[in-house]
Amino acid sequence: MSSNAKTLYFGYGSNLCKQQMYVRCPENKFLGTARLADWRWIINTSGYANIVPSQGDEVWALVYELSPADEDKLDIFEGVPDSYVKQTIPVEYYGKTGYGETRDGNWMVDALVYVDVERVTEGPPKTEYIRRMNAAIVDALAEGISKTYIEKYLRPCIPGQESSRSRSS
Template sequence: MVTSRPSSIYFGYGSNMWIDQMDRRCPENKYLGIARLADWKWFICEKGYANVVRSPGDEVWGLVYEISEADEQKLDGYENVPDNYHKQYHTVTVFDKKHKAEGAAGAATLALIYVDVERTKESSPKTEYIYRMNMAIADALKEGVPEAYIKKYLRAFIPE
């Protein structure tokens, strides 16, 4: 795991899959496509928000964005770094929508991921978070995140 800023690629796996929210939070962002984080698992943690933990055989899908340093500082505020989330850098496989649909292999890249290392137990989502996650799920599906992933992981916590 790298702890300094090696790239400007950000992997959003929770409500930041909602493209409009990312545009409001990080106005300089450039949407790049979808990505998969292998051997991690998505869940709602005790704070009521999305989190990921290492889990061999599982996977986390999300949207990737190129962000500026100014946008990253804004995201740090939204993610309440370091009180809630910690910044980590992990390799994700990036796909654009066309290539994912064709089953092509994606490109491996190092991406910033916010991880809550202290709250690792499953819980229920905050009421306000359900709406934002449903908007994020709609965008994720539209962009090509596998529906089977959404059903297996996200819908176990987020009602429609």
């Protein structure tokens, strides 16, 4: 792989928030959505999102194209290798054409996924992470990730901020 090669990144936690991604990785290019079958989204004991293998479940994400410089920056934000490790995993891709190949009728791409392989049990979210995840959920819904997915996997861990907004009005 050349030093100028782009990486496709599967952002499933607070990196569903496009503004956060532009701050962290200013050269990124948003491409679309993707699904990873047989994995499940959780908040782990560190208080942040993680994914774990889980037959019959799924994880949805936004896919970004990253430059090598942006990938290096994201490694720092994600705490590689102490918090997360980098894995390349094939995902079903629903984005701009010109990426991936068809397999079983679906477009597939090999995507960079950050996975915490040490902390795989569930825990409560960090308070600051709830705010960031609520912004991420807004972008996920706007880009076509279903409300059903959000309600089934993310909302049990991430309370909405509607109640706090209505009290402050």
